[in-house]
Amino acid sequence: MENVRIVLYGVGAMGARIAKSLLKKKGVEIVGAIDIDKGKVGKDLGEILGTDQQLGIKVSNNPEDVFSKANADIVVHSTTSFLKQTYPQIVAVIKHGVNVVSTCEELSYPYATEPELAEKLDKLAREHSVTVLGTGINPGFLMDTLVITLTSVCQEIEQIKATRVMNAATRRVPFQKKIGAGLNINEFKERIETKTITGHVGLTQSIAMIANALKWKLDKIEADPVEPVIAETHVESEAVKVRPGQVAGLKQCARGIKEEKEVISLDFQAYVGAREEYDAIIIKGVPNVHEKIAPCIHGDSGTVAIVVNLIPTVMNATPGLVTMKDLSVLSAALGDMRDHFG
Numbered sequence: 001m002e003n004v005r006i007v008l009y010g011v012g013a014m015g016a017r018i019a020k021s022l023l024k025k026k027g028v029e030i031v032g033a034i035d036i037d038k039g040k041v042g043k044d045l046g047e048i049l050g051t052d053q054q055l056g057i058k059v060s061n062n063p064e065d066v067f068s069k070a071n072a073d074i075v076v077h078s079t080t081s082f083l084k085q086t087y088p089q090i091v092a093v094i095k096h097g098v099n100v101v102s103t104c105e106e107l108s109y110p111y112a113t114e115p116e117l118a119e120k121l122d123k124l125a126r127e128h129s130v131t132v133l134g135t136g137i138n139p140g141f142l143m144d145t146l147v148i149t150l151t152s153v154c155q156e157i158e159q160i161k162a163t164r165v166m167n168a169a170t171r172r173v174p175f176q177k178k179i180g181a182g183l184n185i186n187e188f189k190e191r192i193e194t195k196t197i198t199g200h201v202g203l204t205q206s207i208a209m210i211a212n213a214l215k216w217k218l219d220k221i222e223a224d225p226v227e228p229v230i231a232e233t234h235v236e237s238e239a240v241k242v243r244p245g246q247v248a249g250l251k252q253c254a255r256g257i258k259e260e261k262e263v264i265s266l267d268f269q270a271y272v273g274a275r276e277e278y279d280a281i282i283i284k285g286v287p288n289v290h291e292k293i294a295p296c297i298h299g300d301s302g303t304v305a306i307v308v309n310l311i312p313t314v315m316n317a318t319p320g321l322v323t324m325k326d327l328s329v330l331s332a333a334l335g336d337m338r339d340h341f342g
């Protein structure tokens with residue numbers, strides 16, 4: 001088998017980390033890079049990655065040009081969180097007959113908030129015989145796919161609760177900005193109201209995916225307003241300094257309600273200085289399941305891994321828009337990527 005030919009669509013914090021991981025792998029080749037950031041367009045990808053090595057791939061802001069020359073098998077897409085914004089980007093990729101694995105949070109289960117766009121993407125992907133998947137560590141794995149996988153050992157299920165607590169000090173800068181680290185409370189509230197910071201995107205998608213896997217018909221999904229977490233002590237990381245009284249990050253909760261009972265609840269907390277970091281899943285059922293991963297899985301590193309590991313899975317999958325719950329048992333794609341096909 002030939003090398004897997006990959007175009008990076010978005011070479012920000014995640015796209016750059018994914019590129020570095022791909023460069024270490026056998027059986028893959030980066031054949032194009034797309035971004036709209038003026039600071040990146042026209043530069044060699046090696047420069048964007050902060051390496052001395054020129055890779056001979058110029059970052060382009062012209063997707064049509066890239067796809068007409070690249071003969072790509074798959075696009076690794078990491079631009080924004082919202083499907084309305086990413087939709088035209090993904091449509092253009094599909095029309096070139098190229099598969100997509102994306103970190104767009106709303107694409108992880110687009111039927112939750114954008115069912116019409118999801119149907120259109122599915123139809124278009126089938127017509128062009130390609131597969132489109134939205135994934136990542138969260139949404140995409142920790143608070144949905146892993147939960148669904150754990151339900152497979154239950155005969156009955158009454159209630160599911162998943163909690164993720166992470167210390168954002170070790171995360172990428174765009175994430176620290178997204179959770180408001182370093183702002184004062186009024187700035188935080190104003191930016192949440194004006195949507196200049198979004199908080200975590202994906203709890204609704206994760207709940208809808210779990211419910212769909214269990215064939216639970218939810219009456220509604222409720223998401224609480226995003227709450228700031230206030231720093232008690234001075235916390236400093238490479239990118240952010242937070243003084244006591246300032247916002248260290250945020251917490252968000254969402255619930256799936258069925259017959260007036262809270263059957264799924266997700267509790268997400270991300271702030272600099274979190275003392276205990278963990279991912280926990282509690283399933284009240286027969287049998288009960290109590291699973292805890294401590295410290296929690298590193299979000300950036302885990303996202304790079306899941307996106308890269310799923311390249312063969314996406315390329316082998318049935319054409320259409322797929323979600324994580326539609327895939328067979330997942331595993332790392334270690335070693336030469338070409339060994340994971342067929």
Ligand SMILES: NC(=O)c1ccc[n+]([C@@H]2O[C@H](COP(=O)([O-])OP(=O)(O)OC[C@H]3O[C@@H](n4cnc5c(N)ncnc54)[C@H](OP(=O)(O)O)[C@@H]3O)[C@@H](O)[C@H]2O)c1
Pocket residue numbers: 009010011012013014015034035036037038078079080081082089103104105135136137138139140172174175299300303
């Ligand atoms: N599901 C998960 O678990 C997971 C995990 C990590 C990240 N994510 C999501 O993945 C996305 C990327 O994250 P990030 O940290 O890499 O963000 P980032 O650093 O802001 O990078 C995104 C890059 O894409 C560029 N871009 C934006 N719109 C574009 C377009 N229409 N065409 C081409 N390039 C475009 C941006 O340029 P400008 O800066 O000029 O806009 C930027 O260079 C975010 O939405 C993030 O929330 C999801």
